[in-house]
Structures are given as structure tokens and as C-alpha cells.
Amino acid sequence: MKIFQHEQRSLFGEILDWMLTPLLLLWPISLVLTWLVAQSIAGKPFDRALEYNVGALAQLVTAQHNKAQFVLPLPARELLRADDLDTVYYQVLGTRGEYLSGERDLPPPPEDEKITPGEVRLRNAEYRGVDLKVAYMWVPLNLPQSQPALVQVAETMDKRSVLATEIVKGVMLPQFVVLPLAVLLVWLALAQAIKPLNRLEERIRARSPDDMSPLDVEAVPLEVAPLVSSVNDLLMRLKDSIATQKRFLADAAHQLKTPLAGLRMQADLAQREDANAEDLKQSLRQIGRSSIRATHTVNQLLALARAESSGAVLGHQPQDLVRLVMDVVRDSVPRAMDKHIDLGYEGAQPGSDGVFVPGNATLLKEMVRNLLDNAINYTPSQPDKPGVITVRVLVDPFSRVLVLQVEDSGPGIPVAERELVFQPFYRALGTEADGSGLGLPIVLEIARQHHATVTVDDGRPGQTPPGACFTVRFARSN
Numbered sequence: 001m002k003i004f005q006h007e008q009r010s011l012f013g014e015i016l017d018w019m020l021t022p023l024l025l026l027w028p029i030s031l032v033l034t035w036l037v038a039q040s041i042a043g044k045p046f047d048r049a050l051e052y053n054v055g056a057l058a059q060l061v062t063a064q065h066n067k068a069q070f071v072l073p074l075p076a077r078e079l080l081r082a083d084d085l086d087t088v089y090y091q092v093l094g095t096r097g098e099y100l101s102g103e104r105d106l107p108p109p110p111e112d113e114k115i116t117p118g119e120v121r122l123r124n125a126e127y128r129g130v131d132l133k134v135a136y137m138w139v140p141l142n143l144p145q146s147q148p149a150l151v152q153v154a155e156t157m158d159k160r161s162v163l164a165t166e167i168v169k170g171v172m173l174p175q176f177v178v179l180p181l182a183v184l185l186v187w188l189a190l191a192q193a194i195k196p197l198n199r200l201e202e203r204i205r206a207r208s209p210d211d212m213s214p215l216d217v218e219a220v221p222l223e224v225a226p227l228v229s230s231v232n233d234l235l236m237r238l239k240d241s242i243a244t245q246k247r248f249l250a251d252a253a254h255q256l257k258t259p260l261a262g263l264r265m266q267a268d269l270a271q272r273e274d275a276n277a278e279d280l281k282q283s284l285r286q287i288g289r290s291s292i293r294a295t296h297t298v299n300q301l302l303a304l305a306r307a308e309s310s311g312a313v314l315g316h317q318p319q320d321l322v323r324l325v326m327d328v329v330r331d332s333v334p335r336a337m338d339k340h341i342d343l344g345y346e347g348a349q350p351g352s353d354g355v356f357v358p359g360n361a362t363l364l365k366e367m368v369r370n371l372l373d374n375a376i377n378y379t380p381s382q383p384d385k386p387g388v389i390t391v392r393v394l395v396d397p398f399s400r401v402l403v404l405q406v407e408d409s410g411p412g413i414p415v416a417e418r419e420l421v422f423q424p425f426y427r428a429l430g431t432e433a434d435g436s437g438l439g440l441p442i443v444l445e446i447a448r449q450h451h452a453t454v455t456v457d458d459g460r461p462g463q464t465p466p467g468a469c470f471t472v473r474f475a476r477s478n
Helices: 011-058 074-081 158-193 195-205 225-270 277-309 321-338 361-378 439-449
Strands: 061-064 067-070 088-093 099-102 120-127 130-139 149-156 317-320 341-347 356-359 387-395 402-408 452-458 468-474
Touching (some): 011 088, 011 120, 011 149, 067 099, 321 341, 321 361, 321 387, 361 402
Parallel strands (some): 341 387
Antiparallel strands (some): 061 067, 120 130
């Protein structure tokens, strides 16, 4: 049981969440902002009415007998009180602050406020536990050494709240219809936008298992094109891998047919009733040679398959090419001595500057080993006239190019066949050396994996035999 198992997410659901979550979060914010704006809008007409009432009452303040007088006619008093929702209060104070009319305990303006006669001002206040909106004005009178008279008109804020609520309802109630409709439209739009992915899935699902052709990048949205390109790249690599496997199976079947047929024939000959001891020994020797040939062929096929598929599997690390070459030469000395071949190395020394190449040590050794095996197989040698094979690792001090050479004194390779010898199972005409025809294709594939090139030339131009010189040039060395 996986405790921390992650639930598979839906791309459709995730996009829908990211689209609808901000919309649903903004809706209550919009409600608050609408309420604040509605409060401001609803208060403006009532503020103007208060300012008008203050101005009207200020005209009723007069100066008589050296003091302020205020007379409020009955119709004007009834007009102030004629309101179904709000309660209207007023207050008139004389030039010395004496009470003239209205509510005695109506809150006065702030004491630290600068007095500006004739200017109507608004403020919020609280009276008897109720919030009020107050409009007031200092009225100048032609009295000696006196302050302006004060006129205040206040009203409760019920009408303002009712109007703000109506405004909010008028704005927000339609949103209860619009918001679900918007969610539905977003869902439908997203479902329509994701249809190309569904069609892509249907095209992939309808493909036959052996169809490795690339998908059409132009038929998908621009955002999905990189994904389709990556899938196409994967398909091409998978196609190459399958082709390599098929070729390996075909090559293995073809190459193992001959030694296996020889094994069977020799076994049948050994089982004849008239076979003597010498015939039996001869058959066993043939069986041994055929088994060695079959083993060598299998090893070469496996090496070629490993070289062709190792590019994306094995990591490349800096390798000392000289040290690798010397190891392979040392391992090949006994086989060269059995054939009376003079095998030697010349060139750069291990650890010297420029001999390191990024690569895989196993594959590089396999490449050198195949070059040496090829040279040993095709170099004729006698005790009185030994063949010569020379392995070199050279470094160009200017271009920093690292070169591996394997030169032999064999019959060489005609110019017309120098490209053909790198094809699997091709063997130069007129040669009787034992081999599978896979050594040089392995060398070419490993060189390609290491960004190197392989060429073949005469080892000793103008001489007979001319010999062969295989040269592997690495792009550059560290």
C-alpha cells in the first residue's frame, strides 16, 4: 500500500479550477466594492438636501436690537419634520453661543475647526445613540464684536442605507444569473478548446502497433506542438531500436546457420557405423572449430547490438585513450605471438596532455580490439618473415585532434572496397581469414557514438603488399 500515493490529476479540471477560482474569489470583493460605491452615491442627493436646508434656515437668522434673532415659520417647521424614514433635527445658536431654536443638545462642530462664515460643511456625528449626517454653516451678522451665528441641520441615515441597498440589489442580483451562466460558458469553452487533445488521443489509439510514422504537428494547438514533437522523436528512436533488434535477429539467424549446420554434419559423420577413431577425431576437431566460430559470431553480434544501442544508455566520462589502447595491445600479444606477428605500440604516453577523450571505456576497448583482431586475422606471417602490426595514438598539438591508428603489413584493401568493408558481413574478396564480417561495422558504430570518423588507407604506399592503415579521428581532445 502506497501511503503517499498521488491522485492522478485531470488537466481539464485543473484548468477549470484556475479559471473559476479567481472568478469566484472576485465576486465577494466586487460585492464589497459595490456596497462602498453605493453608499457614496446614495449619500450625495441627501447631502445636497441638507445643504439646501441649512442655507434656507440661515436666511432666517437676522440681527435685531444688537442680537441674533431666528423666527421659523410653521410651514417650514412642518417641512423639516415631513419624512417617513429619517428624523430631521436642527439647531440655531446666536453670536455668543446662546440657544435660539431647535435641539439644545445637538453635537456642536469640532472646537479646533477653523470658522469660515458662509461655507456649508458636512460631518458625521452621533446623537442619542443614532448616527447622523450633519450639515452646518456659520452665518455672519452685522453686529459689533460678535462671532457668526451657527445653523445646523442633521438627519438620520436610514434613507441612505435603503437607497444603497437598492443600488446593490440592482447591481448584484443580475450577477446571480450572470455568474452561473459565466461558469457554464467557461466550462463549454474549455471543453471545446480541449477537443484537439481528444482527437489526438483518438488518432494515437487508432494506430496499428507497427505504425511508427510521426504525428502531424500542424494538426494540434501550438501549445501541444512541443509535446507532439517529443513524441515524434521518441517514435523515431523506438523505430530505430526496433529496426536494430530486427536486424540483429536476422543477422544472428543468418550467421549462426552455417556453423550450426557444420556442427550437425560433423555430428552425423561421427555417428556413422563405419567411422574409425581417426574419423572421429577429425569430426571432433571440426566440431570444435565450428563451435569457436559460432561463439565468435555471437560475441560479435552482441557487441554490434550493444554499440548501436549504447548512445542513450551508457554515460561518457573522460577516458585516457592511450591507457585503454595499451591494455588491449597487451591482451592481444599472446595471439599475435602465436601467429609470429610483431605487435607494438608507439606514440603518446598515458596521462599526457591531449590523450583524454569523453567516452565509454568498454566500447572504446571493443573498438580497438576489433581493429587489432582484424589486423591479426588479415596479416600473413611466417617465422622467417613475421608480419608487423603497429598501433599508434597521436595528438596534434595545434588542432588538438586525437588520432588512433592501427597499421598492418597485410594485403591491404582495394580502393573500391574501402567503403564496403564497413557494411555488416561484407568480407574482401580473395581473403581466406576466418571472421564474421562484423568487426569493422562495430568499429564504425562505436566511433560514431564517440563523434569520431574512421578511414582506411594503404599502410605502406608503393610497396607490395601495401598493408592497411585504419585511422580513427576524434573531433577534439581535452
